[in-house]
Amino acid sequence: MTEKNIRKVLVSEGFGAGWATWSEPSEELATDAELIRLVEQNLHLGDGVRRDPKDPDGDYEQASVAFVQRAREIVAEKGEGSLYFGGVKGLIVEVVSGPFQFNEYDGFESLLQRNDVNWL
Numbered sequence: 001m002t003e004k005n006i007r008k009v010l011v012s013e014g015f016g017a018g019w020a021t022w023s024e025p026s027e028e029l030a031t032d033a034e035l036i037r038l039v040e041q042n043l044h045l046g047d048g049v050r051r052d053p054k055d056p057d058g059d060y061e062q063a064s065v066a067f068v069q070r071a072r073e074i075v076a077e078k079g080e081g082s083l084y085f086g087g088v089k090g091l092i093v094e095v096v097s098g099p100f101q102f103n104e105y106d107g108f109e110s111l112l113q114r115n116d117v118n119w120l
Contacts, residue, residue, distance in 0.1 A: 005097045008036050012109045014090025023106040024081040025074065030102075034070045039091050043067070046088075063088040 010030045012019035020030035029035065038044040044067040063071075063085045075081035087107055096113055103110045 007031060007096050007098055008093050009096050009100065009111060009112060010036060010039060010091050011102075012087035012090040012107065013092055015106050015108045017084060017085040017086030017107040018102075018104050018109045019091055019120060021102050021109055022084045023071070025078045026102070028074050028078060029071060029081075029083075032070065032074055033066065035074075036093055038067050038070070039093055044088060062086065076083060079095070113114060114120065 008015050008031070010019055012021075012118065014077050015118075020026040035044070039072050044064055045063070046063045046067075068085065071085075075083060087109070090107075094111055096111060098114050100111045100113045
């Protein structure tokens with residue numbers, strides 16, 4: 001494993017809602033350095049106060065203001081996308097090397113890496 005192939009990825013382990021699998025653009029939201037920093041420093045969680053009940057992103061009170069702002073910037077930079085913050089409370093940072101894909105079941109996300117499968 002070379003250092004240049006190592007990446008950090010946000011994964012939501014809580015059942016109910018995913019992060020990257022329930023939001024777009026998935027790759028950018030899962031690998032953004034600022035969002036990862038916020039999770040690593042435990043600065044991603046909100047105070048539980050719903051600031052705008054009509055907000056289309058739903059459940060964003062689970063996320064900190066900084067996390068919501070950066071996620072919205074990513075969507076704006078991409079020019080399209082959607083956000084759902086229901087999976088933020090289950091976010092962890094995983095380290096991967098090489099290609100990966102998300103698996104999701106009922107909001108519980110996991111990563112599948114190339115070496116995780118014994119191909120026949």
